[in-house]
Amino acid sequence: MKRLKSMMAMGTVCAALAWPAFGQTVKVTPLGGIDGEFCPQDRALVFEDPNGTRVLYDPGRTVAGAGDPRLGKIDIILVSHMHGDHVGNAHSKAPNSGTCEAPDMSVSALPNSSAVNIALAKKAKIVTGSDMPSFFAAKLRANGGNPADSLLARFGGSVTLNGIRIATVTAMHSNGLDPDYIGGELGKAMKDAGIWGDVGLATGYVVRFSNGLVVYLSGDTGITADQERVVRDLYHARLAVMNIGDGFTTGPAEAAFVINELVKPAAVIASHANEVGTVGGKVRPGSKTEAFMKAAKVPVHIPLSGKTMEFDGAGKCVGGC
Numbered sequence: 001m002k003r004l005k006s007m008m009a010m011g012t013v014c015a016a017l018a019w020p021a022f023g024q025t026v027k028v029t030p031l032g033g034i035d036g037e038f039c040p041q042d043r044a045l046v047f048e049d050p051n052g053t054r055v056l057y058d059p060g061r062t063v064a065g066a067g068d069p070r071l072g073k074i075d076i077i078l079v080s081h082m083h084g085d086h087v088g089n090a091h092s093k094a095p096n097s098g099t100c101e102a103p104d105m106s107v108s109a110l111p112n113s114s115a116v117n118i119a120l121a122k123k124a125k126i127v128t129g130s131d132m133p134s135f136f137a138a139k140l141r142a143n144g145g146n147p148a149d150s151l152l153a154r155f156g157g158s159v160t161l162n163g164i165r166i167a168t169v170t171a172m173h174s175n176g177l178d179p180d181y182i183g184g185e186l187g188k189a190m191k192d193a194g195i196w197g198d199v200g201l202a203t204g205y206v207v208r209f210s211n212g213l214v215v216y217l218s219g220d221t222g223i224t225a226d227q228e229r230v231v232r233d234l235y236h237a238r239l240a241v242m243n244i245g246d247g248f249t250t251g252p253a254e255a256a257f258v259i260n261e262l263v264k265p266a267a268v269i270a271s272h273a274n275e276v277g278t279v280g281g282k283v284r285p286g287s288k289t290e291a292f293m294k295a296a297k298v299p300v301h302i303p304l305s306g307k308t309m310e311f312d313g314a315g316k317c318v319g320g321c
């Protein structure tokens with residue numbers, strides 16, 4: 001009996017070791033244009049690992065530059081691709097300036113981008129795939145930062161920082177670098193010719209946090225077979241952040257197909273709707289956001305700016321949803 005008890009105790013210890021950070025949650029806080037709403041330009045999310053590491057995904061135009069008080073400590077910045085609404089070519093003067101329909105984006109972040117300015121201010125690492133790391137390294141160097149803070153995770157590879165594993169995955173999209181980030185004679189000549197700089201393919205991410213939660217960040221993408229073969233079959237993503245805006249990316253029906261038939265996560269956060277998604281914090285009737293919620297077969301969480309959601313290792317929202 002005594003032996004059985006000690007074996008059971010050992011079993012408990014083993015189970016605890018096998019389940020990393022059991023019971024701990026990843027906190028997800030949207031940094032959108034207007035508190036409590038889901039607005040057209042909203043992309044930015046901060047993921048806080050149980051170990052305190054904070055990851056900023058696609059700062060876009062709603063983070064009010066490096067001085068935005070909502071940022072707090074930022075350790076890692078992820079940029080899915082170089083379009084201005086993701087890397088941040090402009091931003092608001094302060095959180096909640098303008099309206100949900102027309103958020104203020106009057107402050108230019110050119111030629112650096114908000115991602116670079118935030119990385120410099122926070123001494124954060126920028127992890128990107130494709131050919132984007134050399135762009136970020138050059139910008140960091142040119143502004144007195146450390147070029148080694150720009151790290152590569154190209155398709156099929158990953159980097160692990162502070163116990164968080166970051167991989168990039170296919171995104172079917174374009175990824176031209178606006179010549180405004182280049183400037184000078186070359187930038188002007190490119191602009192006149194209508195040519196954008198080549199920084200490789202656009203990407204999505206799969207991020208594994210220290211509590212075991214695996215999150216798929218779609219970036220701007222169409223439907224790809226990798227969403228099934230890689231994101232689901234290899235990485236087993238349990239939470240997805242899915243772009244639903246149509247026109248530039250999958251629309252609500254296509255995004256729901258990706259979630260229902262390909263990735264099959266436990267839950268999804270809608271993103272990049274390019275519309276007023278909520279009014280008074282409630283999903284607007286007739287919106288793309290509503291259409292996506294109706295079409296998806298798993299719980300859809302709406303990223304209301306400033307409202308923190310908490311997810312367990314299995315992708316279940318256990319707080320704030």
Ligand SMILES: [Zn+2]
Nearest residue numbers: 083085220248
């Ligand atoms: Zn976009």
